[in-house]
Structures are given as C-alpha cells and as structure tokens.
Amino acid sequence: MDKIKQNTLHGEVAARIRDMIDAGTLAPGSRVPEKQLCEQFGVSRTPLREALKVLASEGFVELLPNRGARISKLTIDTLQHTLEVMSALEGLSGELACAHISEAELANIEALHYQMLAYYKNTNMAEYLLTNQQIHEAIVVASRNDVLIDVYKSLNQRVRRVRFSAELSREYWAKAVQDHEDIIAALRRRDSEALGQILRRHLSDKVEVSSLAGMAEQKNLP
Amino acid sequence: MDKIKQNTLHGEVAARIRDMIDAGTLAPGSRVPEKQLCEQFGVSRTPLREALKVLASEGFVELLPNRGARISKLTIDTLQHTLEVMSALEGLSGELACAHISEAELANIEALHYQMLAYYKNTNMAEYLLTNQQIHEAIVVASRNDVLIDVYKSLNQRVRRVRFSAELSREYWAKAVQDHEDIIAALRRRDSEALGQILRRHLSDKVEVSSLAGMAEQKNLP
DNA sequence: ATTGCCAGAATTGAATTCAAAATATAAAAT
DNA sequence: ATTTTATATTTTGAATTCAATTCTGGCAAT
Known part of the structure; x- marks a missing residue:
C-alpha cells in the first residue's frame, strides 16, 4: 500500500531483515549470517551492521559480544x-x-x-x-x-x-x-x-x- | 546507583551522547560534530555512527541525508x-x-x-x-x-x-x-x-x- | 570412544580508506 | 561593492582493511 520510502541504506537493510524474520527466512534463535546477507543485499558490512544495531534496540535481534547477532525468540x-x-x-x-x-x-x-x-x-x-x-x-x-x-x-x-x-x-x-x-x-x-x-x-x-x-x-x- | 554496564562500544557512545543532550552540551537543533566527538571519546567514526543510528530510532537525533545527524528538538x-x-x-x-x-x-x-x-x-x-x-x-x-x-x-x-x-x-x-x-x-x-x-x-x-x-x-x- | 589440545580458517569489531556530496573560499564579472 | 562562478576543503556514507576473537577439524592422550 503506502510503503514508507526508506532513504537510508541501513534503514532499507533493516526493513529487509525484519521482513525475512516475519517470513521465517531467518529463524528465531539462529545466528545472523552477516557475510551471506551482505552478498544477498549487495551492500558492505558497514550498513548491515548499523541495521543490526537498530534492530537490536527494537528487540528483533540480540547482540552477542564477539559473536554477532542472533534472531530474538518470541517468548x-x-x-x-x-x-x-x-x-x-x-x-x-x-x-x-x-x-x-x-x-x-x-x-x-x-x-x-x-x-x-x-x-x-x-x-x-x-x-x-x-x-x-x-x-x-x-x-x-x-x-x-x-x-x-x-x-x-x-x-x-x-x-x-x-x-x-x-x-x-x-x-x-x-x-x-x-x-x-x-x-x-x-x-x-x-x-x-x-x-x-x-x-x-x-x-x-x-x-x-x-x-x-x-x-x-x-x-x-x- | 546501579548503572547498567554497557559492554558494546556503540552502546557506551550512545549513552554518553544521551547524557550530553540531557546536560545541554549538545544543543537541540544543532548538528552532531562527528569528528569532534570521535576525538573526545577516543573512538573511530564507525561505532559513533552506529550509536547515531540507534539514537535516531529512539528519537534523540534526526538523520539528514548527506548531512549527518542533528539533535532533535522536543516540541x-x-x-x-x-x-x-x-x-x-x-x-x-x-x-x-x-x-x-x-x-x-x-x-x-x-x-x-x-x-x-x-x-x-x-x-x-x-x-x-x-x-x-x-x-x-x-x-x-x-x-x-x-x-x-x-x-x-x-x-x-x-x-x-x-x-x-x-x-x-x-x-x-x-x-x-x-x-x-x-x-x-x-x-x-x-x-x-x-x-x-x-x-x-x-x-x-x-x-x-x-x-x-x-x-x-x-x-x-x- | 571420549576428551583435551592446538593449528588453521572464519567471523567479528573497529579503524582506515575512498568516492560522492556538501560547504567554504577565492576569483571573476557586472 | 555585490553577485556569480569556479575551485578547494571538509564532511559524509559506505567499502575495505586489519587485529582480535571465536569456531572448526584433526591429532594425541587416556
């Protein structure tokens, strides 16, 4: 419908990841494959990692020190x-x-x-x-x-x-x-x-x- | 009192910036001086910019395309x-x-x-x-x-x-x-x-x- | 067979680099 | 003198690089 136009790259990436979580493509509890997603989205790790920080503050993922991000489970x-x-x-x-x-x-x-x-x-x-x-x-x-x-x-x-x-x-x-x-x-x-x-x-x-x-x-x- | 220990660098930076906004050191409406803050915190621009993305999603700053971030005014x-x-x-x-x-x-x-x-x-x-x-x-x-x-x-x-x-x-x-x-x-x-x-x-x-x-x-x- | 250890590979976190855009400065034209 | 244009500088956004950490697989010891 009236989709909000994301003009920032990290915002776009965050939206895509949210959709993938919704669709089950990224399973709750699983690690976020940075490299793979970078290739898939055609972006470098910088905007992807920025997106992960935002998603973490929204509760979609959890950041594990030195082991990246994991998709949050919904208890x-x-x-x-x-x-x-x-x-x-x-x-x-x-x-x-x-x-x-x-x-x-x-x-x-x-x-x-x-x-x-x-x-x-x-x-x-x-x-x-x-x-x-x-x-x-x-x-x-x-x-x-x-x-x-x-x-x-x-x-x-x-x-x-x-x-x-x-x-x-x-x-x-x-x-x-x-x-x-x-x-x-x-x-x-x-x-x-x-x-x-x-x-x-x-x-x-x-x-x-x-x-x-x-x-x-x-x-x-x- | 019981301050939550921030173990991520970007989280630490975000907390510091929030405090500076609270204290008025960073004035509402003013641009965020990335370089200056990097020197002040002793970090590179990467974690600082990650922090800005999070602060933007929290409403503390607004991201302006190609001109960085600005401290949000509280209407x-x-x-x-x-x-x-x-x-x-x-x-x-x-x-x-x-x-x-x-x-x-x-x-x-x-x-x-x-x-x-x-x-x-x-x-x-x-x-x-x-x-x-x-x-x-x-x-x-x-x-x-x-x-x-x-x-x-x-x-x-x-x-x-x-x-x-x-x-x-x-x-x-x-x-x-x-x-x-x-x-x-x-x-x-x-x-x-x-x-x-x-x-x-x-x-x-x-x-x-x-x-x-x-x-x-x-x-x-x- | 299971456990412990170590080297090599992969991944992560953060600094650095690089191109594009915005801003500032200087020169030229009226 | 003021405006306009051109050029240099700074700043931004994103890719790349690099050191540190974690993961993997194999080998040895029990």
Whole structure:
C-alpha cells in the first residue's frame, strides 16, 4: 500500500531483515549470517551492521559480544507483555480518537467493520485478522498522537508474525466480534470513557494470548 | 546507583551522547560534530555512527541525508504526546503492580512517599521531583512486565531533561501530592481498578504539561 | 570412544580508506 | 561593492582493511 520510502541504506537493510524474520527466512534463535546477507543485499558490512544495531534496540535481534547477532525468540511471556502494553495504548487511542476522529475516518472504519463481519460469517480467518488489524490501526492513527502511533506500530511489528498465524477458538472469535460492535458504537457516539475501557480489555484477554501461545517459544533458554 | 554496564562500544557512545543532550552540551537543533566527538571519546567514526543510528530510532537525533545527524528538538506537542502515552503505561503498571508487588517493594514505595512529602513541605522541588520519579519507576518495575518497563524507560529518558527543570505551580503541586496519597492507598489495598484510573490521569494532566511547556521548543521548524 | 589440545580458517569489531556530496573560499564579472 | 562562478576543503556514507576473537577439524592422550 503506502510503503514508507526508506532513504537510508541501513534503514532499507533493516526493513529487509525484519521482513525475512516475519517470513521465517531467518529463524528465531539462529545466528545472523552477516557475510551471506551482505552478498544477498549487495551492500558492505558497514550498513548491515548499523541495521543490526537498530534492530537490536527494537528487540528483533540480540547482540552477542564477539559473536554477532542472533534472531530474538518470541517468548510466551514477551508476547503476553507486549499485548498488555498494546491494549493500554489502544485504550488511550480510543479515548483520543473520540476527540479527534474525522467523519471520513469513522466512515472508513465502519466500512472495514462490515467487511470484517463478512469475513467472520464466511469463517475466512486470514482476511478477518487482516481487516481487524486495519481497524485497530485506524483507531490508533485517529488518536493524532505521533508518539503513540510510533510505539504502537513498533510493538505490533514485533508480534505480527505470530498474531497472523493465530488460531482463534469459536468462542473467542464470537466475543471479539461482539467487542468490535461495541467499539464501533462507542466511537460513533464519541464515548471516550467506554471506548477506552473496551479497548483496554479487548486484546489482553487471556483467550487470545493462549490461542497465540502455540506459535511462540516456550522459553528463551540457550 | 546501579548503572547498567554497557559492554558494546556503540552502546557506551550512545549513552554518553544521551547524557550530553540531557546536560545541554549538545544543543537541540544543532548538528552532531562527528569528528569532534570521535576525538573526545577516543573512538573511530564507525561505532559513533552506529550509536547515531540507534539514537535516531529512539528519537534523540534526526538523520539528514548527506548531512549527518542533528539533535532533535522536543516540541510541546511531542512532550504532550509522550506524557499521554506514559500515563497510559503507568495506568497499566498500577493495575499489574497490584497483582505482583511484594511487601518489600510496597514498603520501599511508602518510604519514598514519606520522603517526598517531606520535600514537599520544605518546598524542595528538585528533590521532590527526583523522589516522585523514583516512586513512579518503582510502580512500573513492580508490574513485572518487561516490555512495559522498557518502553516506559525509553519514553521517560526522552523527556527527562525538560521534566526535571519543571516549574510546578502551587495548586498543581498540591494536587499531585494528593494524587500520591491516593496512589499509595490504592496500592496498599491492591485496588487495581482505582490505581489504574488515578495513574492514567495523574501525569497527563494539562497542568503539568503547561508548566513544562516553557522548557520545550515551540515548533520544530528549520 | 571420549576428551583435551592446538593449528588453521572464519567471523567479528573497529579503524582506515575512498568516492560522492556538501560547504567554504577565492576569483571573476557586472 | 555585490553577485556569480569556479575551485578547494571538509564532511559524509559506505567499502575495505586489519587485529582480535571465536569456531572448526584433526591429532594425541587416556
């Protein structure tokens, strides 16, 4: 869609590595093959290593002294913690969005909502999850808080891989859809109190976490 | 106190540059003098530039294509946005802390609280702010959520410079102290609902923001 | 067969080098 | 004298180089 144009070389490399982690081409726990990636990307080690430093500060890789970088594993704990923080941020987004959202944005979110309902009825989980994600991002963007948007996107990026391979139980799925009805209603009447409350609980629900648990690593031991 | 030992060179350099920004040695809006800093730190440009990439991803500096890095200015908007996000995170911390805090931690927080009250009575603003900060950090740590702790610390670091030079009005100060009484009380009775609510409102109060506004830049124009 | 040791190879971290871009300085033109 | 143009200098971005460390594989000892 609207991909952000990375004008720095190390930024470009970092984006590529993130994608490779998402795609599983670089497996969690494995070492980062500097030389090989350099050849693959056609760059020298300098920008690649710069990218690794940035990715380390984002939590995608860990730097091991004198033995390069290793792809971070996503622990169940870390996943749970990340979803908790994202919930808090979504709660704030909801409150702020009530104050700042435009009619056009609201209309767009409603359209996405009905689209999502259709995917739910058809049990099309992949498309459902994608649309669901778009709704949440749209609310976050409507907060008009750039710091919030950045932090949210960064955390989301970190857990995206496992979130999109989730297996939702029938009960959880029904509950999530009901939540979304409530979210749209609260947003439509600009009820920031209610919207904040729903969003703070919506994601961090243990149900989703446990449904995701299978995708994440049990522990981060060597 | 318990400073984290940085074992990577670029990490060390990044920490030093953060400190220099905090201290005002590197002025917001000014260009980063690579060569000079290299001599000062006794390192080559490679680790220094790695540090700059990390600092850029943390928001401390901006990278300008082909003209190096510039120290970020802290806009009033960014300050406001950051405090809003920190409030949301503190709210979550409070809720989680109620479930996880140990007696020893609670006792420590109470001790800090009484110490802070003394500073308030003596109108010792600098020490008050420091102790206040310690209380909030202790609650965040008690959440036992590592992602939360990391994100909070990162945001806090970003606004620390201006927060510690705040000028609190008498009314705001009194209100903040009252909030803290309520915070301690809620924490003591493990009332996560109440604590979450107080903490979500405590910081983002417009009053503090406006009191800090004088310290931040009006706009981020070139 | 397993463990310990050592040389050689590969990898890493950081300094250095090099080309391109930006900035500063000087000369020329009006 | 001021503006413009040309040239030199500095600075930046990225590749290359180099020393230090880690990894690998083979050989010897038990």
